[in-house]
Amino acid sequence: MKTILVTGGAGFIGSNFVRYVLERSGFKGLIVNLDKLTYAGNPENLADIGRKYKDRYVFVKGDICDFALLGRLFKKHKFDAVAHFAAESHVDRSIFGPRDFVETNIHGTFALLESARSAWAGHGTGASAGQGTGASAGRRDVRFHHVSTDEVYGSLGATGKFKETTPYDPRSPYSASKAASDHLVRAYHHTYGLPVTISNCSNNYGPWHFPEKLIPLVILNAMEGKPLPVYGDGRNVRDWLYVEDHCAAVWRILLKGRPGETYNVGGDCEMKNIDVVKNVCAALEELLPSPENPALKGKNYEDLITFVKDRPGHDRRYAIDFSKLKRELGWRPSADFTGGILRTVRWYLDNPGWVKNVKTGAYRKWLDKNYRRSRA
Numbered sequence: 001m002k003t004i005l006v007t008g009g010a011g012f013i014g015s016n017f018v019r020y021v022l023e024r025s026g027f028k029g030l031i032v033n034l035d036k037l038t039y040a041g042n043p044e045n046l047a048d049i050g051r052k053y054k055d056r057y058v059f060v061k062g063d064i065c066d067f068a069l070l071g072r073l074f075k076k077h078k079f080d081a082v083a084h085f086a087a088e089s090h091v092d093r094s095i096f097g098p099r100d101f102v103e104t105n106i107h108g109t110f111a112l113l114e115s116a117r118s119a120w121a122g123h124g125t126g127a128s129a130g131q132g133t134g135a136s137a138g139r140r141d142v143r144f145h146h147v148s149t150d151e152v153y154g155s156l157g158a159t160g161k162f163k164e165t166t167p168y169d170p171r172s173p174y175s176a177s178k179a180a181s182d183h184l185v186r187a188y189h190h191t192y193g194l195p196v197t198i199s200n201c202s203n204n205y206g207p208w209h210f211p212e213k214l215i216p217l218v219i220l221n222a223m224e225g226k227p228l229p230v231y232g233d234g235r236n237v238r239d240w241l242y243v244e245d246h247c248a249a250v251w252r253i254l255l256k257g258r259p260g261e262t263y264n265v266g267g268d269c270e271m272k273n274i275d276v277v278k279n280v281c282a283a284l285e286e287l288l289p290s291p292e293n294p295a296l297k298g299k300n301y302e303d304l305i306t307f308v309k310d311r312p313g314h315d316r317r318y319a320i321d322f323s324k325l326k327r328e329l330g331w332r333p334s335a336d337f338t339g340g341i342l343r344t345v346r347w348y349l350d351n352p353g354w355v356k357n358v359k360t361g362a363y364r365k366w367l368d369k370n371y372r373r374s375r376a
């Protein structure tokens with residue numbers, strides 16, 4: 001593999017993945033990062049990587065729905081692999097505004113699949129308007145990896161875990177759009193022979209996480225002495241995975257996964273939301289004790305916990321059976337939750353500049369100064 005297209009590489013997991021591949025995997029080729037830079041995309045996440053890997057990292061600001069741009073990129077860079085992270089990713093936003101989710105997650109994935117099929121079949125720009133030729137993918141030495149979520153499987157009762165064979169039962173506009181994209185990816189394998197793989201992963205946490213999601217939101221609110229909002233009774237369960245472990249799993253699947261296969265990825269770390277929040281509070285008490293934080297005004301971090309109205313249609317429990325990935329590719333999570341949360345909280349404490357820019361939107365100004373849309 002010489003050249004990889006990473007989509008959504010300015011987001012939380014995508015940026016961790018680009019960093020992982022360039023710094024830790026032994027990969028010697030080129031990464032092209034295509035990202036639209038929505039509110040969740042932040043090129044500052046990879047500013048140091050851009051400086052360090054001038055010849056091996058290219059950033060392109062653009063939309064995965066843009067067939068013409070994709071055609072130009074595939075032609076110019078002759079990608080050997082695609083790692084597709086780009087998505088609208090926040091469940092709450094999908095409840096209040098599902099349109100972008102359908103657009104990016106479904107249409108965008110379709111545009112990428114069609115562009116990859118066309119380029120790898122060797123007829124260049126055939127995908128320009130999404131009107132494929134019906135030809136099957138020619139190159140076999142290529143891979144299209146689609147990054148998906150455990151939320152496509154719906155919600156579990158008190159026992160059991162999601163397996164790759166669990167029937168799909170998405171219940172939010174976000175998970176429905178991801179399920180639709182998974183189906184398209186599989187259809188491109190069955191119909192055209194496109195060498196695809198899919199991973200369905202549980203909740204990630206770690207550095208560069210946008211502070212609308214539970215863990216970074218709670219860290220930043222707690223640091224500022226603001227309420228820590230816990231939906232409903234706080235007993236919904238998620239299976240948490242440190243983001244670098246997810247990146248290692250995606251990399252392994254991209255290199256060694258069997259075409260057409262799906263792999264579940266999870267942390268073996270089921271936690272009730274209220275316990276997650278208490279863990280964050282405990283990590284903060286260790287690293288920035290509440291008596292030393294003037295924003296707390298004499299309170300403890302846990303005193304800030306506030307139960308709020310539940311998320312509509314809130315899935316009760318997720319848990320992942322990742323035995324297939326362990327058995328076939330030898331992957332397992334390496335981080336334990338307490339250690340991972342400590343590392344994550346420390347990262348937020350150590351990066352006040354990033355936090356301030358994200359919270360004030362200042363990185364957009366930085367962005368306007370530093371990037372122009374690349375012409376492929």
Ligand code: NAD
Pocket residue numbers: 007008009010011012013014034035036037038039040041042062063064065084085086087088089090104108147148149150178200201202203204205210
């Ligand atoms: P994120 O919201 O942090 O990042 C998404 C990135 O995609 C952003 O940089 C954004 O600018 C970009 N993007 C959005 N629309 C685009 C478009 N039309 N064209 C090009 N770029 C676009 O998301 P994340 O949490 O890093 O999630 C990445 C992927 O992993 C998603 O596919 C998500 O469904 C999946 N996933 C996330 C988790 C999790 O816990 N965060 C777990 C399992 C799977």
Ligand code: DAU
Pocket residue numbers: 089090091092148149150151201202203204212213214215217229230231232236237238273311318
């Ligand atoms: O399971 C994988 C999914 O995990 C990914 O596919 C999504 O992209 C990712 O956003 C994440 O979805 P969740 O909805 O599980 O993540 P979030 O951080 O939004 O919420 C985690 C849990 O915490 C969930 O049960 C809702 C709850 N919650 C969330 C927020 C933002 C709260 O109690 N309070 C909050 O303020």
